[in-house]
Amino acid sequence: MNFKLTEEQELIRKNMREFASKHVDPIAAEIDENSRHPAELFQKLAEGDWMGMPIPAEYGGAGADYLTHIVAVEELSRSCASTGFTVSIHVGIASMLILLFGNEDQKKKYLIPLAKGQNLGAFVLTEPGAGTDVMAATSTAVLDGNDYVINGTKTFTSNGPTGGTYLVFAWTDKAAGRKGMSAFIVPREAPGMRVGEHFKKMGLRSSQTSEMIFKDCRIPRENILGQAGAGMAMAMAGFDHGRVGIAAQSVGILQAALDESIRYSKERVQFGAPIARQQAISWMIANMATDLAAARWLTYHAAWLKDQKQPFSKEASMAKLFAAEAAMRHTVKAVQIQGGYGYIKGAKVERLLRDAKITEIYEGTSEAQRMVISGNVLR
């Protein structure tokens, strides 16, 4: 058993920390407040090969392993959970699904620009009536000559307004049940695809989220990803990868909550002494540090399993479930430790609390994770 990152992974973590302190920390509060997508920041992330870390070099990536990518997402999320998430879904789901299931032409045409960070990838599955219940989706794709024609409405699409390459899921054969859904690569310029307005959210505000409306959206037949009917299996594989990313994002949020809590409780004096000396405060911090360690190892273990080419679906769900709930639990405490000061806009802990909530919801709610986990352990 070896609990040590490699020297390369440690250096990459350090470089990401330096990158984030230099380029992300100074704008994190502003992009949250204004719900702004920092295109200039993503340009810099692309230059540092952070947008395609685990994608092989032949497809424009850096050729790192998945764990290295996860460590970077964690470190980035420690500064800004929105930015960490945007990278995570771009790499962990959109790019990863094309890498896993795309053919050579698709990889050359779509994966290379994604891995180089020339455009953002989006995962377009959720519909107004189909969240955790994916089978309730109604979008369809019908073959018409050499084109597929997609119709339907999607919602809560992350990277919707800012995306360049969309992985869209629709029924090609509804009667076939789970084997009737297919996935399509839809470029931004596809006729008939309209990006709705950017939702104003409670947290994760600089991540851009919208509806996606498909009205007779026509894409060439060769844009189907993998086999027709394999969409559901691909979505599940996407979730497995993406959930490790959300777990890493949650770990980053937790680390930031701990950093902030330690800093503040050593500085803040009440009753003649730093509040860190109060057992009520120091125990909150002890619990936070313990859950952080547990969440981090669950997350790294899931990523490590993926790198070992072993099944990691259950572990990804466990990591995501635990890390997300821990992030929520402890960002509340981090605000509590800072009292009134932590409740004021501009206090980092206030943003952390709002950002933490989404981790229990997207890429499978905590309830959905429990379904996956119980399904695995009860069988």
Added chain:
Amino acid sequence: MPTIIACFKWVVDEAYIRKGSSGDLVFSTVDFKISEYDRNAVEEAVRLKEAHGGKVVALTVGPPGATKGVKDALSRGCDEAIFVADTSFENLEPSQTAEILAAVIRSRVPDFDLIICGEGSGDLYAQQVGARLAEHLAIPCISFVQKLGVAGVSLTAERKVERYTEITSALLPSLVTVLPEINVPRIPGVKDTLTASRKPAATVRKEELPPVGEPRLQTIGIAAARMDRTCEKFGADEAELARFADALRKKGVIR
């Protein structure tokens, strides 16, 4: 096509040093980093190479665990590295380090054109190694450099000295020690880090070197700096203001 040697020291990252309960310093959980000014030295060497061609050799002396530092330097654009490693090299004195570096340069990179060092290391900041190394190699040493240019067989350096700047030139080979003002070190990209370990890195052992002089300094103890603060409250009436002035006089703040 110049050959540039960038010297660096792998030092304790001070952000990780903790204060123990008895005022001692705890190093058990520290991480290490390339000393700050040495990062500027590496960066300047790589920029010169990018402008003029040639190659950059990163050179360091330290305990065998410093391999991460070698990869770090290589990820910053150096072409190859020489790592002089021994467990006894943990707390070398500047005079010893300079001796070792000189011996290695003479035997491994005798045809160098330029050596760049940081002005001082992040831990000792003795500012000795650069000057001593130049002396050993009998080449000019230009310190406090904040701007550097190389043209043909000579270099021009802008030195930041007291209240003025001095423009100096020297024939190559020379040695310069640089200030942080000289550049902003790059943050290596992911590929830079992943490919670093594929670059040539030679390890030199203590046995391959001439004997190094004995240390002249002995560290007896290290303690956290302690700043005593006192707090005294004064009122706003005349008598209190007089008392306030008295207190400042006693402290020597006013006369």
